[in-house]
Amino acid sequence: MDLNAVRTFVAAADSGQFQEAAADLEITQQAVSKRVAALEADLGVRLFTRAPRGVRLTVDGQAFLPHARALLQAEERAAASVRPGSRALRVDVVGRRVATAGLLRDFHRARPDIDLDVVTLFGADAAIDALQAGTIDATFRAVTMPGRRLPADIEAVPVLDEPMMLFTGPAHAFAGARSITPAQLAGQRIWMPGNEPGTEWAAYYDELAATFGCTIDVLGPSPHFGIETLLDTIADSSTLATFLSERTPLVWPAGHDLRLIPLRDPTPVYPHSLLWHADNPHPGLAALRDHLLAARNGLGGAETWRPTWARPQPGKRS
Amino acid sequence: MDLNAVRTFVAAADSGQFQEAAADLEITQQAVSKRVAALEADLGVRLFTRAPRGVRLTVDGQAFLPHARALLQAEERAAASVRPGSRALRVDVVGRRVATAGLLRDFHRARPDIDLDVVTLFGADAAIDALQAGTIDATFRAVTMPGRRLPADIEAVPVLDEPMMLFTGPAHAFAGARSITPAQLAGQRIWMPGNEPGTEWAAYYDELAATFGCTIDVLGPSPHFGIETLLDTIADSSTLATFLSERTPLVWPAGHDLRLIPLRDPTPVYPHSLLWHADNPHPGLAALRDHLLAARNGLGGAETWRPTWARPQPGKRS
DNA sequence: CTACGTGCACAACCTCTGGTTGTACGAAAC
DNA sequence: GTTTCGTACAACCAGAGGTTGTGCACGTAG
Numbered sequence: 001m002d003l004n005a006v007r008t009f010v011a012a013a014d015s016g017q018f019q020e021a022a023a024d025l026e027i028t029q030q031a032v033s034k035r036v037a038a039l040e041a042d043l044g045v046r047l048f049t050r051a052p053r054g055v056r057l058t059v060d061g062q063a064f065l066p067h068a069r070a071l072l073q074a075e076e077r078a079a080a081s082v083r084p085g086s087r088a089l090r091v092d093v094v095g096r097r098v099a100t101a102g103l104l105r106d107f108h109r110a111r112p113d114i115d116l117d118v119v120t121l122f123g124a125d126a127a128i129d130a131l132q133a134g135t136i137d138a139t140f141r142a143v144t145m146p147g148r149r150l151p152a153d154i155e156a157v158p159v160l161d162e163p164m165m166l167f168t169g170p171a172h173a174f175a176g177a178r179s180i181t182p183a184q185l186a187g188q189r190i191w192m193p194g195n196e197p198g199t200e201w202a203a204y205y206d207e208l209a210a211t212f213g214c215t216i217d218v219l220g221p222s223p224h225f226g227i228e229t230l231l232d233t234i235a236d237s238s239t240l241a242t243f244l245s246e247r248t249p250l251v252w253p254a255g256h257d258l259r260l261i262p263l264r265d266p267t268p269v270y271p272h273s274l275l276w277h278a279d280n281p282h283p284g285l286a287a288l289r290d291h292l293l294a295a296r297n298g299l300g301g302a303e304t305w306r307p308t309w310a311r312p313q314p315g316k317r318s
Numbered sequence: 319m320d321l322n323a324v325r326t327f328v329a330a331a332d333s334g335q336f337q338e339a340a341a342d343l344e345i346t347q348q349a350v351s352k353r354v355a356a357l358e359a360d361l362g363v364r365l366f367t368r369a370p371r372g373v374r375l376t377v378d379g380q381a382f383l384p385h386a387r388a389l390l391q392a393e394e395r396a397a398a399s400v401r402p403g404s405r406a407l408r409v410d411v412v413g414r415r416v417a418t419a420g421l422l423r424d425f426h427r428a429r430p431d432i433d434l435d436v437v438t439l440f441g442a443d444a445a446i447d448a449l450q451a452g453t454i455d456a457t458f459r460a461v462t463m464p465g466r467r468l469p470a471d472i473e474a475v476p477v478l479d480e481p482m483m484l485f486t487g488p489a490h491a492f493a494g495a496r497s498i499t500p501a502q503l504a505g506q507r508i509w510m511p512g513n514e515p516g517t518e519w520a521a522y523y524d525e526l527a528a529t530f531g532c533t534i535d536v537l538g539p540s541p542h543f544g545i546e547t548l549l550d551t552i553a554d555s556s557t558l559a560t561f562l563s564e565r566t567p568l569v570w571p572a573g574h575d576l577r578l579i580p581l582r583d584p585t586p587v588y589p590h591s592l593l594w595h596a597d598n599p600h601p602g603l604a605a606l607r608d609h610l611l612a613a614r615n616g617l618g619g620a621e622t623w624r625p626t627w628a629r630p631q632p633g634k635r636s
Numbered sequence: 637c638t639a640c641g642t643g644c645a646c647a648a649c650c651t652c653t654g655g656t657t658g659t660a661c662g663a664a665a666c
Numbered sequence: 667g668t669t670t671c672g673t674a675c676a677a678c679c680a681g682a683g684g685t686t687g688t689g690c691a692c693g694t695a696g
Contacts, residue, residue, distance in 0.1 A: 067396035
């Protein structure tokens with residue numbers, strides 16, 4: 001289907017005659033006739049009844065018209081999504097499995113008027129570069145990277161401490177526990193496939209592993225195969241486990257007996273912050289900040305653990 | 319924007335490499351490269367980073383991808399809207415100003431899973447022909463036309479008696495009345511522009527005028543100019559009035575003092591029925607019938623007037 | 637009734653888009 | 667190193683899609 005033909009069809013339907021549509025589109029009447037004829041041949045139905053004084057829509061034409069408008073609107077939105085300036089709010093989240101994606105979905109439900117584009121970048125460095133370059137408007141990241149401070153023009157605010165939970169199959173040693181402590185993880189193998197080194201996630205799990213004496217295993221099936229493969233493997237294993245969050249949206253596999261075990265004393269939390277460029281004037285950005293600040297809860301409980309580089313420091317902004 | 323290029327972009331994004339996308343689309347890799355390059359040139363941004371082992375989406379590519387999918391989906395829906403067989407439920411309503419459009423909108427809200435296409439035909443005869451030809455699935459009409467009975471394969475059920483109300487400006491003689499009787503309309507001029515002769519609407523108003531001694535004036539501004547022109551004229555006139563329904567969706571013009579006066583003893587009602595072809599197997603059609611029957615109310619009150627050809631007759635199906 | 641105006645369709649022609657094949661190049665894999 | 671894989675560029679060719687010119691049907695004015 002040719003979008004120019006669809007555009008021509010809409011113009012002709014609006015004006016009621018090919019001549020005027022041709023003038024609007026700055027082509028000849030014959031070209032309009034050809035385009036419409038081609039569209040009709042493509043669809044296999046007649047869209048207009050040719051009258052001596054212009055054209056009138058057939059029943060099929062009437063049914064097609066709103067869909068044609070929707071199609072052109074979708075084209076416009078698609079083009080706008082990459083147009084520099086006055087485009088939808090573009091937010092970077094690490095993945096769909098983590099809680100920040102849920103925060104963003106809540107925001108979208110609360111403010112459906114604000115168009116969102118969700119992207120995923122590799123690592124906090126790339127995200128901050130993209131913020132400064134203006135290719136993204138905001139990112140959910142763990143702010144303070146090890147040995148690295150934020151650039152002056154990047155602002156950040158903590159929005160969520162995500163408690164980690166252990167996910168195991170029924171044969172695992174911890175399967176019967178109602179909760180465990182991180183100290184109990186010593187010597188355990190935790191499976192986090194797709195946890196690329198160099199990202200702040202990798203840094204988080206590295207310090208977690210070093211502090212509590214467990215090992216993180218990043219090898220495994222590609223994340224492209226989806227989370228189901230991972231869940232299946234864990235369900236059948238007596239030694240493998242993985243970290244998930246309470247808020248991870250899961251399609252619970254039927255027929256498996258899987259356990260989600262809270263961690264206590266302390267609860268390791270992943271500290272999500274929202275980062276943005278101080279000079280970004282996008283109106284949706286302010287709305288997103290306001291929404292997240294209004295909705296945030298559970299920040300900085302007493303019995304939590306976080307990596308040293310993410311602990312509150314004197315002189316650091318909220 | 320070329321939809322083939324968009325389709326190619328989505329295929330390449332899904333497979334992660336141009337070669338495989340080319341195989342899927344049954345074109346050469348070079349053609350894929352060309353199409354993507356053309357799309358990038360059209361949008362003014364780079365969609366892929368060319369890696370030695372395939373391609374990866376850029377930030378702009380990630381943002382564009384969901385819009386591209388939506389665009390292709392819109393194309394598919396548009397094509398399906400005119401595809402004979404397995405298309406959306408196509409319903410004919412007389413116009414957006416009448417109550418049946420509201421019924422259909424209610425149905426759409428109750429069953430958003432059923433795709434609707436709304437069309438408008440000229441006259442009940444054309445609508446019944448279209449039902450028999452299969453170009454529409456259902457129509458809202460006043461069933462029994464003067465001197466004409468329904469074909470055997472067309473079924474009908476009354477769904478709504480729409481009470482008529484008189485619409486006047488503040489200077490009109492009836493402007494202060496809380497209600498009037500149809501007998502009081504004798505000698506009045508009622509303005510119904512766009513009421514084409516030959517339709518069942520015209521037959522209705524003809525008999526209404528003949529019964530109560532008023533005159534129907536069909537000349538006036540084209541309905542293309544919208545209802546606002548009509549309202550403005552009526553607001554400024556001391557003699558003009560028009561019929562509207564209680565359920566007519568109105569954008570009440572600000573700054574005007576307009577009156578909507580009920581008619582009593584008897585209340586003229588317009589008897590809407592749903593008509594469909596007995597052999598039409600469309601699943602949405604049954605859903606529409608069920609919805610309308612569950613929602614119908616106010617049928618056949620005592621103090622109503624309807625044209626002779628629409629009065630309940632012995633032996634006529636409900 | 638005839639002459640004319642209006643508006644769409646068809647024919648001939650031409651341009652330039654968009655496909656093909658062939659090839660070069662760069663980065664991983666071995 | 668050599669091979670393999672995947673992309674981009676060049677040259678070429680067919681046809682899609684534009685143009686101008688013309689015919690035809692119908693409504694309208696004189």
